[in-house]
Amino acid sequence: DSGVTQTPKHLITATGQRVTLRCSPRSGDLSVYWYQQSLDQGLQFLIQYYNGEERAKGNILERFSAQQFPDLHSELNLSSLELGDSALYFCASSLQTGTSGRAKANEQFFGPGTRLTVL
Amino acid sequence: GIQVEQSPPDLILQEGANSTLRCNFSDSVNNLQWFHQNPWGQLINLFYIPSGTKQNGRLSATTVATERYSLLYISSSQTTDSGVYFCARGDGNNRLAFGKGNQVVVIP
Numbered sequence: 633d634s635g636v637t638q639t640p641k642h643l644i645t646a647t648g649q650r651v652t653l654r655c656s657p658r659s660g661d662l663s664v665y666w667y668q669q670s671l672d673q674g675l676q677f678l679i680q681y682y683n684g685e686e687r688a689k690g691n692i693l694e695r696f697s698a699q700q701f702p703d704l705h706s707e708l709n710l711s712s713l714e715l716g717d718s719a720l721y722f723c724a725s726s727l728q729t730g731t732s733g734r735a736k737a738n739e740q741f742f743g744p745g746t747r748l749t750v751l
Numbered sequence: 752g753i754q755v756e757q758s759p760p761d762l763i764l765q766e767g768a769n770s771t772l773r774c775n776f777s778d779s780v781n782n783l784q785w786f787h788q789n790p791w792g793q794l795i796n797l798f799y800i801p802s803g804t805k806q807n808g809r810l811s812a813t814t815v816a817t818e819r820y821s822l823l824y825i826s827s828s829q830t831t832d833s834g835v836y837f838c839a840r841g842d843g844n845n846r847l848a849f850g851k852g853n854q855v856v857v858i859p
Contacts, residue, residue, distance in 0.1 A: 634796070663845065675837065675849035688844040720792055726845060738782045738845045739799040745792055 635659065636743035638723050644749045650711040653746045657704055657725030663687070664706040665726075665740060666698055670719040681706055713750045720745045755840050757850035764828045764857045772823040772853045774838030782841025783814050785823050788852070789834045797823070797836075828857045 635658035645651055657664050666678040668691075677690035681700035692698075695713075700706045710717060722745045728737040754777040764770055776783070785797040798805050798812040800821065805812055809828075814821040825832055833856050839847040 665846070667847070674851055675839075675847075677846045677848070680844065680846060688846050690846060722794065724847075728845070738841060739784065739796070740782075740841075740845070740847060741796060742786070742794040745794075747792070 634741040634743065636723060636725050636741050638721075638743035638746050640746060641744065642747050642749075644751065645713060646751055647713055647715060649713050649750075650709065651713065651748065653708040653710070653721055653723075653748075655706045655708070655723030655725075655743055657706070657723075658741055661725035661727050661741075662704065663726045663728060664700055664704070665724040666692075666706070666708050667722040667724065667742075668719045669722065669745075670716075675722075678708070710748070715750050718748055718750045720747050755838055755848050755850040757836075757838055757853050759853060760851065761854045762856070764825075764832075764855065766828060766830060766857055766859050768828050768857075769824070769826045770828060770855070772825070772836055772838075772855075774821040774823070774850055776819050776821075776838075776840045776848075778819075778840075778842075780814070780816050780819075780840050781843060782839075782845055782847070783816075783821055784839045784841070784847065785812055785821070786837045786839065787832075787834050788837060794837070825855075828855075830857045830859055833857045 637656045678692040680688040723743045724740040835852040839849045
């Protein structure tokens with residue numbers, strides 16, 4: 633168990649719908665990352681938050697948005713869903729953001745993922 | 752962008768055999784991690800290894816940052832080692848770029 637929790641584990645929905653994925657980081661971790669794993673694109677970084685603020689964006693569609701709350705949990709919102717959005721969505725957390733010189737402060741731990749199926 | 756290449760893409764091992772997985776990356780490294788994705792999809796941390804050598808049981812890893820590669824060694828493989836092994840390199844913001852993975856099947 634990595635200490636990162638994600639809900640729900642599975643989500644089945646229809647095209648055009650909107651869903652929210654939730655993540656709680658490991659205790660003490662300030663940075664949260666979202667990744668998408670699909671068959672054609674592999675594992676891709678979507679977005680990163682640190683202590684409530686957006687830090688970096690990757691290949692995240694405009695239909696997708698995220699936020700990190702004061703208690704450090706994060707939510708990823710996916711709207712106007714398309715068939716191609718079907719994927720495994722992972723949340724990860726780390727103590728720091730990458731600028732820390734402390735050993736292993738940048739190590740990321742992954743949650744179990746949310747498997748999204750869009751029909 | 753940052754490129755991470757893993758080889759070999761697929762590997763079939765007899766139980767008890769040893770193997771080496773390789774990860775080449777295109778830029779300097781702040782963070783280098785190896786993961787094992789099990790058949791249930793979970794990403795399990797194996798090593799955080801931006802440089803040097805580490806060992807954990809039958810697994811060990813070496814990263815030579817100056818030559819931009821990392822190796823994962825599996826010794827005395829077991830069927831539970833089956834799955835996909837991912838190498839991921841972190842940039843200055845700690846965003847991980849993943850390779851396509853090494854699909855390992857260990858047969859009894």
